[in-house]
């Protein structure tokens with residue numbers, strides 16, 4: 001479904017941060033990217049999310065090369081492959097529900113957006129997504145009162161309401177307490193298994209990737225040094241990263 005071949009990225013006038021990166025990812029897989037600080041994890045995610053241009057290599061999604069997609073195709077792809085930064089951008093003085101509904105606005109006629117009248121389908125869809133993220137009791141709360149993990153989950157709900165089929169998430173559990181991290185990862189894994197959502201997440205710290213991911217991609221100095229099933233890494237594999 002996602003096929004990357006020999007991807008290379010050089011910062012203009014600067015270092016090469018990704019080189020010869022090749023892998024394939026199937027729909028519904030939960031893939032974790034591991035690697036030391038500066039190894040190129042975020043850059044790879046940003047390239048996959050079409051937030052960064054790369055210098056060479058091919059990138060094919062559902063059998064179609066990114067280069068063969070027109071502007072409309074690329075915009076659709078950016079909606080279907082949602083990029084979630086480490087600290088999600090939410091409207092702090094708006095409720096959880098409103099923040100999630102923003103994701104549905106591309107399907108909402110302009111007059112409804114201007115008058116603020118929400119379609120009952122959109123409302124129910126958003127509430128359903130909020131409930132699935134375990135945030136039903138917070139739906140009416142403003143985003144500034146949420147914890148880091150709750151904000152992540154609102155951003156995930158918003159992306160799914162927006163029609164995302166793939167989530168590209170930078171550090172979904174960094175800074176979370178173990179209990180919340182487990183909740184977030186269990187939720188993500190459930191999405192892959194029950195809804196076929198594909199997840200590619202930078203998860204470097206601890207053994208979260210080993211415990212939750214179907215696959216682990218490992219980067220070292222911009223090179224792919226590991227591509228294995230999700231399992232406990234051997235000492236030799238740890239040393240590669």
Ligand SMILES: Nc1ncnc2c1ncn2[C@@H]1O[C@H](COP(=O)(O)OP(=O)(O)OP(=O)(O)O)[C@@H](O)[C@H]1O
Pocket residue numbers: 011014017035036037038039040041042043044204
């Ligand atoms: N705009 C830029 N200009 C110069 N160097 C950059 C730029 N963006 C990224 N880099 C460099 O590219 C390398 C990879 O960066 P990236 O953010 O992908 O690392 P990372 O593996 O995500 O690190 P961390 O775990 O610390 O977030 C780093 O050495 C970084 O300094």
